[in-house]
Amino acid sequence: MTTQTVKFRIYRYDPDKDAKPYMQDISVEVDPSTERKLLDALVKLKVVDESLSFRRSCREGVCGSDAMNINGKNGLACITDLASLKQPIEVRPLPGLPVVRDLIVDMTQFFKQYHSIKPYVINNSPAPDRERLQSQEDRKELDGLYECILCACCSTSCPSFWWNPDKFVGPAGLLAAYRFIADTRDEATSERLDDLEDPYRLFRCHSIMNCVDVCPKELNPTKAIGKIKDLMVKRIS
Amino acid sequence: MVNRHVVGAHYGLRDWLVQRVTAVIMLAYTIGVLAFILLANGASFEAWQTLFACTWVKVVTTVTLFALLWHAWVGVRDIWMDYIKPVGLRLTMHVLTLLWLAGSLVYMVKVVWGV
Numbered sequence: 001m002t003t004q005t006v007k008f009r010i011y012r013y014d015p016d017k018d019a020k021p022y023m024q025d026i027s028v029e030v031d032p033s034t035e036r037k038l039l040d041a042l043v044k045l046k047v048v049d050e051s052l053s054f055r056r057s058c059r060e061g062v063c064g065s066d067a068m069n070i071n072g073k074n075g076l077a078c079i080t081d082l083a084s085l086k087q088p089i090e091v092r093p094l095p096g097l098p099v100v101r102d103l104i105v106d107m108t109q110f111f112k113q114y115h116s117i118k119p120y121v122i123n124n125s126p127a128p129d130r131e132r133l134q135s136q137e138d139r140k141e142l143d144g145l146y147e148c149i150l151c152a153c154c155s156t157s158c159p160s161f162w163w164n165p166d167k168f169v170g171p172a173g174l175l176a177a178y179r180f181i182a183d184t185r186d187e188a189t190s191e192r193l194d195d196l197e198d199p200y201r202l203f204r205c206h207s208i209m210n211c212v213d214v215c216p217k218e219l220n221p222t223k224a225i226g227k228i229k230d231l232m233v234k235r236i237s
Numbered sequence: 238m239v240n241r242h243v244v245g246a247h248y249g250l251r252d253w254l255v256q257r258v259t260a261v262i263m264l265a266y267t268i269g270v271l272a273f274i275l276l277a278n279g280a281s282f283e284a285w286q287t288l289f290a291c292t293w294v295k296v297v298t299t300v301t302l303f304a305l306l307w308h309a310w311v312g313v314r315d316i317w318m319d320y321i322k323p324v325g326l327r328l329t330m331h332v333l334t335l336l337w338l339a340g341s342l343v344y345m346v347k348v349v350w351g352v
Contacts, residue, residue, distance in 0.1 A: 163319045194247075199318065203249035206315075232250045 003029040006041050007088035010052065014101050021099070024049075025088065038085065039066055039077040054103035061216060064151030067094055068103050074153035074214040094156040096165060109165045110152045110172070117169060117177040117195070122188035138184040145179035145224060147217050148172060154211035154221055160204040167200035171211035171221035174202065178224035181231065193232055202228060252311045259304035266301040289352040302345045306338045 005027050013021035028045045035041060039056055046052050054077075056066040061079040069092040070080055077091075097105035123132065155161045155170035169177065177196060180186050196202040202225065211221040273288065274280060288294055313334050321327040 160319070197247050197250055199246055199249040199252065201249070203253050204319075229250070229253065233254065236250065 002032070004032045006030055006082060008041075008045065009088045009090045010045075010102070011092040012052070012102055013099055014051070015099075023090075027088075030082070032082075036082055037078055038070060038080040038082055038089070038091075041082055041089075042066075042077055042091075052103075053101045062149060064149035064216075067151040067153045067156075067216075069093065069095055074157045076151060076153070076216045079216060094152055096156045096162040097152070105152075105156075107152060110155055110170070111150075113155070113165070113169045113173040114150065114176060116201075117173050117180070117192070118188070119176045119180065121180060121183055121186045122191075123185055124187060132185045134184055141182045141184075142179060144219055145175060145182060148175055148179075148219055149217060151216060153214045153216060154219075157210040157214045158205075159208060159210070160206060164200055164204055168204035169196070169201050171205070171225070174205065174228065175219060175221040175224045178228050181228060189231075190235075193228070193235060196228060197232060256308055256311045259308040262301055262304040263308065266297065269297075286352065289349070295349050295352070298349050299346060302349070303342065306342055306345075310334065310338055 006029075007027045008025070010024050010026060011021060012018070012024045026045065026049060028041055028048055030041050030044055035044065037059075039059055042052075042054060043056070054066060054068065056078065057063040058065070059078045061076050064076065066077040067074060068077055070077065071085055071090050074094060082089075091103065093099050093103045093105045097107060097109065100106050121132075150172060152172060154175075155172045158168075158171055160168050161170040174196075177192060181189055181192050186192075205222070205225050207222055207226075209222050212219075212223075215221070278284060289298070314331060317327050317330045317334070321330055
């Protein structure tokens with residue numbers, strides 16, 4: 001087996017022990033034929049230093065647990081090719097959220113914003129005998145919206161979310177908001193638009209498009225936000 | 238007063254729209270002025286004076302300057318909203334910005350209509 005050394009500079013912070021965060025230089029041997037992703041190397045690294053903490057679960061870009069800042073750009077460790085990264089690989093927690101420990105951040109604020117847009121179909125009409133149906137065209141409207149895995153790569157790369165995480169819904173939440181506004185089975189479009197008609201909740205978005213740049217699922221929150229604005233303009237004109 | 242996060246001011250769309258419409262007005266005016274400079278030999282003082290002696294040019298210029306100030310108000314207010322967290326200080330900055338813009342408007346009108 002041929003091994004390869006991968007050098008890291010990793011953000012470390014244990015609030016129980018450390019006065020302040022620091023960057024740790026550390027390296028690990030990986031087998032490039034089987035350990036190709038950043039997550040593989042981090043898991044291996046945990047064998048070298050078991051105190052290193054990070055979240056991970058599905059290891060295939062579906063759960064969104066292992067979102068982190070990799071060489072300055074947010075992404076998922078499990079789908080990031082080791083070979084594509086310049087060494088030493090600088091790994092930090094997602095920016096803008098409080099650090100719990102090492103690469104683990106407190107996502108409370110992120111999910112608060114997500115829940116604030118009521119991420120479920122609101123339909124008070126009597127339920128039909130079978131499910132509420134959509135035409136194929138109506139269903140297509142949801143493509144590029146429903147695939148979000150809530151990894152928070154987008155919202156934590158957005159300067160508007162950094163400055164106002166308590167007031168600005170953020171790209172992930174707004175993408176989800178449009179997912180339900182666009183859903184023909186939902187009957188609360190006006191209420192949803194009313195809720196977002198606010199200088200902070202929606203209009204802190206200045207189309208910086210960091211969200212589009214980092215989304216591991218290649219979704220486009222800026223486009224969805226633009227569509228919400230279009231609907232608001234349509235409503236008043 | 239209870240310390241709660243309050244949202245729902247219901248003016249986001251108006252200002253977002255205002256910024257775009259005023260940007261279009263400023264762009265159209267800029268293109269017009271550039272066209273005058275390039276096509277009508279507008280670099281000389283006499284040409285400028287003749288142009289700005291027309292009432293419709295003064296009107297269009299005033300509308301554009303008003304658009305500029307309104308555009309600036311939304312942009313500068315956004316900066317205060319992003320970076321200044323204490324409400325009292327932010328409100329003070331808003332008022333000072335409005336006073337500065339109002340003063341600029343008076344001076345602009347004096348200059349344009351004084352030709």
